[in-house]
Amino acid sequence: MRKLIIVLCIISAVALSCKKENPYRIINPESVVWNHITNEYLISMAGTGNILSLQNKQKFSVFNKTKLVSPKGMAVSEDNVYVTNVTQIVGYKLKNGKEILRYDVPGAVYLNDIAVSTDNQIFASDMKNNSIVMYNSVKKKGETFKHKDLNSPNGLYYVQQDTTSLLYIVSFRADAPIQMLNLKSRELKAIPNTIVFLADGITKDLEGNWLVSSWTDKILHKFKPDFSDRTKLTDAFQSPADIYYSTVNKELAIPLFEKNSINFVTQIDTTKVNKK
Numbered sequence: 001m002r003k004l005i006i007v008l009c010i011i012s013a014v015a016l017s018c019k020k021e022n023p024y025r026i027i028n029p030e031s032v033v034w035n036h037i038t039n040e041y042l043i044s045m046a047g048t049g050n051i052l053s054l055q056n057k058q059k060f061s062v063f064n065k066t067k068l069v070s071p072k073g074m075a076v077s078e079d080n081v082y083v084t085n086v087t088q089i090v091g092y093k094l095k096n097g098k099e100i101l102r103y104d105v106p107g108a109v110y111l112n113d114i115a116v117s118t119d120n121q122i123f124a125s126d127m128k129n130n131s132i133v134m135y136n137s138v139k140k141k142g143e144t145f146k147h148k149d150l151n152s153p154n155g156l157y158y159v160q161q162d163t164t165s166l167l168y169i170v171s172f173r174a175d176a177p178i179q180m181l182n183l184k185s186r187e188l189k190a191i192p193n194t195i196v197f198l199a200d201g202i203t204k205d206l207e208g209n210w211l212v213s214s215w216t217d218k219i220l221h222k223f224k225p226d227f228s229d230r231t232k233l234t235d236a237f238q239s240p241a242d243i244y245y246s247t248v249n250k251e252l253a254i255p256l257f258e259k260n261s262i263n264f265v266t267q268i269d270t271t272k273v274n275k276k
Contacts, residue, residue: 023050024060029255029262031074031113031201031242033081037094041246041253043262044071044083051083051092057264063097073113073156073242077120084111084124089135105133105142113201113242115156115167117183123167125153132156132167132181147188149179155202155212155242170199170212178202178212178227191227200257201243205268206250213240213254220254222270231270237263 027047035042041054042063049067051074052060064071068085075082080100082091087108091101105111110128117123124133130150135142154172158165165183170176178194181187197216204210208225220233220240239258246253254263 023048023062024052026052026260026262028257029241029260030072030257031083032244032253032255032262033074033076034244034246034248035081035094036076036248037079042074042081043255044074046070046072046257047260051097054262064092065097065099072111073124075114075116075122077116082114082116082122084114086111089114089122089124089133091137101137103135103142105135105144107144108133112154112172113156115158117158117165118160121183123156123158125156125169127152127154127172132169134183145181145186149188149190152176153179154200157202157204168202168210170196170202172198172200172215174198174216178210178223193230194223194227196221200241203243203245203252205245205252206247211243211245211252211268213237213243215239220252222268231272233265234269234271235265 025048027045029043030046031044033042043052051063051071053063054060070086071083073084079094080091081094087105089103092099108126112125112127115123120137122135122137126133132145134145152171152173153169155170157168167181167183169179174197175195176199177190180189196212196214199212199214201213210223212221218236218238222231237254239256241255241257244253252265
């Protein structure tokens, strides 16, 4: 039997009666990651400026000490988590939420998703500047990568394949194929038969299958590891944002940006879909 757990924006009567702003509101959730230090989920709230910690899918707390403008994509690397904040890349210690990095990206317009390499290089998609920001956290230097085929890049996923570093990119536009960027040669390729309309997030499950969220289709597309075949999740999801598969909990987290809720799917059921 398929198991589906939905965490909704439920605010108690006590909180509603307070005049102060409720810090635990789920408004425009964008990204979810697993905090392996405290064994909690972290959820970025683009609508409130907070990053929330969710313990046992029951108790919320505010992770970031200083409210951000509109946090979106998040990525965990070692003992740190990095998040995009409109025109900034911000880093925190997973243990206590202490800020360790705040990089103002020159010329940034609308940073969205983020990924981190095995050698702690940080990559962020600038959806409205049609570019990928590359920040070396060791040298503390950044650059902006542009390409004629980059158009509204959104979700990012980093892969180290032998000695080759690859960045997979999905884009928030129509007729958008999944793209693969070789970070050494800077060659950008479109992967055949992978078009997804208004793609937001990209992640991988335990078997190495790719999962991509689509706002247009209101579904998640599932590709085999080599992208040779595609299916779709049987459930519909309105405005699925930066999806995340937790290998620890063996479940898929789906933030629903416009519905102000998070779905946790413990069994991924799929059906065939026509290739686009």
